Amino acid sequence: MRQSVSHLAERWGDSLYRAAFAVCRNPQDAEDVVQETLLAYYRSDKEFEGEEHIRAWLIRVAVNKAKNATICFWRRNRRSLEDYMDALTFEDGGDRELMDAVLRLPEKYRVAIHLFYYEDYSVREIAQILDTGEGTVKSRLSRARKLLKAQLTEEWDDEQS
Amino acid sequence: MSNREKYKRAFQSLHAPNNDWLEAVNMDMNRKHERFSFSRRAAVAVMVAVLLVGSLTAAYATDLGGVRQMITMWFHGQATDATVEVYTGEDGGVDVEFVGDDGGEGSPAPASYVVTWTDENGEEHQMMGGGVAMEPDGTERPLTMDEYLEDLSGSPAEMLEVNDDGRVTLYWYDIAEDITDRFEDGVCRLTLTHGDETLYFTVMDAGDGAYNVSAAADGYVD
Numbered sequence: 001m002r003q004s005v006s007h008l009a010e011r012w013g014d015s016l017y018r019a020a021f022a023v024c025r026n027p028q029d030a031e032d033v034v035q036e037t038l039l040a041y042y043r044s045d046k047e048f049e050g051e052e053h054i055r056a057w058l059i060r061v062a063v064n065k066a067k068n069a070t071i072c073f074w075r076r077n078r079r080s081l082e083d084y085m086d087a088l089t090f091e092d093g094g095d096r097e098l099m100d101a102v103l104r105l106p107e108k109y110r111v112a113i114h115l116f117y118y119e120d121y122s123v124r125e126i127a128q129i130l131d132t133g134e135g136t137v138k139s140r141l142s143r144a145r146k147l148l149k150a151q152l153t154e155e156w157d158d159e160q161s
Numbered sequence: 162m163s164n165r166e167k168y169k170r171a172f173q174s175l176h177a178p179n180n181d182w183l184e185a186v187n188m189d190m191n192r193k194h195e196r197f198s199f200s201r202r203a204a205v206a207v208m209v210a211v212l213l214v215g216s217l218t219a220a221y222a223t224d225l226g227g228v229r230q231m232i233t234m235w236f237h238g239q240a241t242d243a244t245v246e247v248y249t250g251e252d253g254g255v256d257v258e259f260v261g262d263d264g265g266e267g268s269p270a271p272a273s274y275v276v277t278w279t280d281e282n283g284e285e286h287q288m289m290g291g292g293v294a295m296e297p298d299g300t301e302r303p304l305t306m307d308e309y310l311e312d313l314s315g316s317p318a319e320m321l322e323v324n325d326d327g328r329v330t331l332y333w334y335d336i337a338e339d340i341t342d343r344f345e346d347g348v349c350r351l352t353l354t355h356g357d358e359t360l361y362f363t364v365m366d367a368g369d370g371a372y373n374v375s376a377a378a379d380g381y382v383d
Contacts, residue, residue, distance in 0.1 A: 092170065095170055
């Protein structure tokens with residue numbers, strides 16, 4: 001199964017952007033990641049089993065490219081993140097605090113947390129996307145939750161790891 | 162409200178700023194010539210990321226465990242001996258952290274390399290980067306030392322440098338061009354020739370002191 005790039009861009013563009021931003025923490029890099037991810041899809045001859053398969057592949061490529069971007073532009077990241085966050089419109093006062101807390105997590109925790117809470121992927125699916133073990137994902141989620149709880153206190157509920 | 166609902170609400174504040182990237186994708190689809198940039202070198206199967214961090218002064222590493230090799234590269238217009246190290250760590254990640262002059266910290270992604278060299282004034286510089294190879298099925302794997310060496314040694318080491326005064330210099334082989342005053346609407350285009358090789362450079366001011374540089378042998382990259 002193949003779908004047009006324009007359809008994928010419209011359907012998953014924001015989702016890829018959010019995943020990329022959660023990893024690289026830079027809006028320009030996140031944009032680049034979305035573009036390069038869609039290009040990678042276009043250039044790939046891979047046949048997919050369905051839309052969910054495409055989505056998981058796109059997420060995986062985007063996460064990898066976003067990790068790469070953290071190498072390229074880490075100095076730029078430091079400069080522009082706060083300004084960018086100031087320009088965002090949050091629905092609730094606690095939303096920025098939550099995003100700040102997530103973005104302060106180590107990269108490997110951010111990836112796992114984002115795929116779990118935003119993309120609704122299971123531990124098994126995250127392990128497949130990140131090409132790592134389920135135990136590793138569970139461990140990262142558990143540690144990430146503890147760090148978020150420590151930062152957000154009552155704004156973040158305790159959960160079973 | 163659950164953690165998941167809070168998380169989604171917070172991140173739904175993020176939107177891709179516009180659809181320019183889709184337009185860029187369409188442009189790239191139609192592009193016939195090879196394109197590469199300093200930060201992202203797009204070849205048929207391999208992508209390598211390189212960043213010059215000349216102002217990076219402090220670097221420390223724990224459990225480097227890396228592979229080190231000597232290489233000759235072009236820096237600031239001079240052929241220079243340099244050391245290339247490739248790092249691996251947990252999950253293929255990197256156990257190395259860098260601290261820049263501005264206090265910023267960076268921890269590179271998996272299978273990164275660091276190139277270290279000493280300039281004519283005895284000052285040590287470092288450049289770090291990384292890359293992945295894209296397999297036919299779309300999966301990615303970290304590049305190996307051999308692949309890095311092939312790319313780095315085969316590259317004319319084109320570089321862009323912004324000095325403390327904001328002057329922008331483009332280096333290619335032994336050519337050094339001050340392009341500071343050659344930007345129009347944030348874009349500088351120039352053609353450089355070295356021996357039989359000619360490249361068309363497009364340098365875009367991305368703001369915040371960052372520049373995207375592309376080059377092609379058969380014309381300017383739009």
